[in-house]
Amino acid sequence: MKIDNALQVRVWRGGKNGYWSEYAVEARDNQTVLDVVTEIQRKFEPSLAYRFACRVGVCGSCAMTVNGQPRWTCRTHVRRVIHDELLTIEPLRNLPRIKDLVCDLEPFIQTWQRAGAIFQGQTTRNDRPQKVNPESSSRKLADSALQCINCAVCYSACDVVYWNRRYIGPAALNRVWTLLNDERHTAQQETFNKAFSRDGCGSCHSHGNCTRYCPVELSPANSIAGLKKLAFISVKNGK
Amino acid sequence: MNEQTLFVVQRISAAILIPFVLVHLGLILVAVEGGLSANEILSRTHGNFIWLLFYGLFVVAAAIHAPIGIRNILREWTKLDWRMINGLAMVLCAILLILGMSAVIAVF
Numbered sequence: 001m002k003i004d005n006a007l008q009v010r011v012w013r014g015g016k017n018g019y020w021s022e023y024a025v026e027a028r029d030n031q032t033v034l035d036v037v038t039e040i041q042r043k044f045e046p047s048l049a050y051r052f053a054c055r056v057g058v059c060g061s062c063a064m065t066v067n068g069q070p071r072w073t074c075r076t077h078v079r080r081v082i083h084d085e086l087l088t089i090e091p092l093r094n095l096p097r098i099k100d101l102v103c104d105l106e107p108f109i110q111t112w113q114r115a116g117a118i119f120q121g122q123t124t125r126n127d128r129p130q131k132v133n134p135e136s137s138s139r140k141l142a143d144s145a146l147q148c149i150n151c152a153v154c155y156s157a158c159d160v161v162y163w164n165r166r167y168i169g170p171a172a173l174n175r176v177w178t179l180l181n182d183e184r185h186t187a188q189q190e191t192f193n194k195a196f197s198r199d200g201c202g203s204c205h206s207h208g209n210c211t212r213y214c215p216v217e218l219s220p221a222n223s224i225a226g227l228k229k230l231a232f233i234s235v236k237n238g239k
Numbered sequence: 240m241n242e243q244t245l246f247v248v249q250r251i252s253a254a255i256l257i258p259f260v261l262v263h264l265g266l267i268l269v270a271v272e273g274g275l276s277a278n279e280i281l282s283r284t285h286g287n288f289i290w291l292l293f294y295g296l297f298v299v300a301a302a303i304h305a306p307i308g309i310r311n312i313l314r315e316w317t318k319l320d321w322r323m324i325n326g327l328a329m330v331l332c333a334i335l336l337i338l339g340m341s342a343v344i345a346v347f
């Protein structure tokens with residue numbers, strides 16, 4: 001099929017030892033990268049594996065590497081990223097490739113455990129929910145770090161993760177920052193110790209790629225800077 | 240020492256090194272004016288406790304700062320395990336201390 005107005009799209013196929021496949025996809029005025037992937041699957045490659053759910057920038061499951069940068073494909077207009085009429089689409093960096101555009105998120109999810117980024121409350125389901133004063137200074141510190149949806153874009157953008165796959169990485173450390181500023185979280189010291197263990201927040205270079213690429217415009221780099229400051233003052237004990 | 244302590248110690252040693260490096264560089268600029276001779280250097284350092292203290296502390300700060308940094312670099316760029324990495328960092332610390340201190344004492 002000859003298309004006059006075509007985008008050249010190079011897509012990763014297979015797992016770790018995969019290969020690039022090229023497709024010519026009709027260029028449209030309004031077209032996201034996810035639209036392009038969907039079109040390729042519907043028209044040329046029914047077996048193409050990729051993930052998405054909401055298509056409107058809410059779930060974070062459509063993250064891929066587009067022309068070398070980690071992005072939510074449903075929120076990325078082709079026009080904004082196309083280079084020399086060529087679009088390359090591959091899975092997120094720093095995670096094992098399963099098939100085509102799908103990577104295994106398990107190592108990323110495990111970083112949450114390793115960082116101690118797990119909430120521990122003092123109440124049970126029978127108690128009333130504890131109140132957090134929205135005006136308190138700790139709540140304000142946590143404010144800008146709260147909206148993470150675990151999309152792994154920052155993890156994929158981080159060069160330190162690329163060099164040292166054992167580094168906990170930006171997303172889990174950002175979550176730790178919210179917990180250490182959560183007065184309901186009881187395991188403060190434990191969480192801090194885990195986040196500051198080997199390959200933890202001391203390994204961060206503060207170069208801010210995580211912040212640059214976070215689609216929700218959070219700043220994991222800022223959160224990590226906050227944790228590093230806490231290393232100087234002795235850690236707040238759980239109240 | 241745990242990671243948190245190493246992290247803090249490395250930052251503090253960096254802060255100490257900044258003025259030391261600046262004074263050291265300034266001194267080089269002054270010292271090379273009108274040529275540099277062994278006599279000239281020794282006349283400045285010989286029996287001078289201020290320079291002994293200055294360069295002694297300088298060596299200690301560097302010997303603390305550099306191995307912690309090398310430790311991180313080795314972790315990022317090699318597949319060595321922590322035992323090996325910590326061992327190499329300790330060796331570097333010892334080398335810096337021995338070479339540095341013997342130089343400081345030699346010109347005193």
Ligand code: SF4
Nearest residue numbers: 158204205207208210
């Ligand atoms: S600031 Fe730290 S966590 Fe963020 S990308 Fe850089 S090294 Fe990774």
Ligand code: SF4
Nearest residue numbers: 148149151152154214
């Ligand atoms: S911090 Fe941002 S980029 Fe990282 S996982 Fe959360 S939402 Fe995604």
Ligand code: FES
Nearest residue numbers: 055059060062074
């Ligand atoms: S599909 Fe949900 S964020 Fe893209």
